[in-house]
Amino acid sequence: MSLICAIICDIVITFGLVLNLHRSRTGIKRTNQCLNSLVVLTLNTGLLTVILTIVALIAFSVLSPRLLLYIAIELVLPRCYVNSLFATLNSRDYLRDKFNPNSILITIQSETDVRPEPRLRIASLNSGTSTNGLQASSVILGDYSKLP
Known part of the structure; x- marks a missing residue:
């Protein structure tokens, strides 16, 4: 009975999503392409x-008294559900890149452990004679805490 309920629920969820995506179509070509990819x-x-659930049901109905093959299929079934979920989650990046190639993904990392204190470095170069005979001297003054 549980396998039959699982089959019915999977079919209702799958075709409900497909029907909802099909009804969401607009006249815009790019949106319809994205919806077609989501339907597939x-x-x-x-x-x-x-x-996989139908195969488990058939194995249970036909081979149950002699062979417990359906148990092996039922052990694989939860992993199949989890892999379907991960495939759906991982496909978001692919679809985002496919239908919006100009988008830029920005990742922000924050370090909360140690915050560097601003430093002021003063460096001076000794006066010297350059190759053309002129004297050159300079003082470099700045905040170098933001440099890598």
Whole structure:
């Protein structure tokens, strides 16, 4: 009974998502391409779990008294659900790059352990004669705490 409920739930969720994405179509070509990619992704991840559950149900119905093959399939089934979830989450970056190639991903890292104190370095170069006979001297003054 649990396998039948799992099959029904997977089918309802998969085709509900596909129907919702299909209804969200607009007249814009780029949006429709993105929705088509999402429909294909939904079908691939949803139907994989449905097919595996149907195989487990058939193995349970046909081979149950003699062979416990369905238990091996049921042990793989939760991993299939988790992999479908990860595939969906990982596909976001691919779809984002595919349909918005000009976007830039900015990652901000903060260091809360130690904050460097600003330093003021003063350096002076000794006066000397350059190659053309002129004297050169300079003083370098600045805050070097922001340098790498």
